[in-house]
Amino acid sequence: MNENLSLNALPAEKLESLKQLTLIVYILQALGFMTVITSVVAIIVNYIKREETEGTIYASHFTWQIRTFWWSLLWGALSVPLMLIGVGVVTMAIDVIWVIYRLVKGILNWNDNKPMPV
Template identity: 50%
Template sequence: MAVYILYALSYFAGVTAIIGIIINYVKREEVAGTWLESHFRWQIRTFWFGLLWAVIGAATVVILVGFAILFANFCWIIYRIIKGWLNLNDGKPMPI
């Protein structure tokens, strides 16, 4: 749950997402083969794809399409944080 909180806080202090991804990679072996492994995979993908689209969005802001990309990325990340958090709270694995 801590990583979902760190990702949510990253909109106010970006460094928390970096702390979250480090925690994911350090603790990943401990959850291998459990239902929590799907949450770690979900969180790692959220970070890397979110970063990719943030870079693409920032690079294309000059031609204005970047604002739409950044907004879509924001919505997508918030969706993934909420969905992951709710599934974790219910003790359910993430669909992968």
């Protein structure tokens, strides 16, 4: 494990709090499929708490979550006008599958106490 991603840099209580917060953000992102507002809340939490995760494995998870949000938003926004020519449904479906993949991979790595590739 990279020394910058040490689990021992902070007190155990703080690390546990960051771990729980990371899972909460993954859950909020997943709930974004039903109500977009939870995705917005998730990205706000990512940016507000990001600095606190520096030097832990959760920093990589926050970067992963932030990138997932912005890339998904971009592809979702591009898919809407593409629906006029019939390919928007395909690009939107690919976007949804990609987000599901990122959520699952993130939660699995979170569960195994592994950082995300960034």
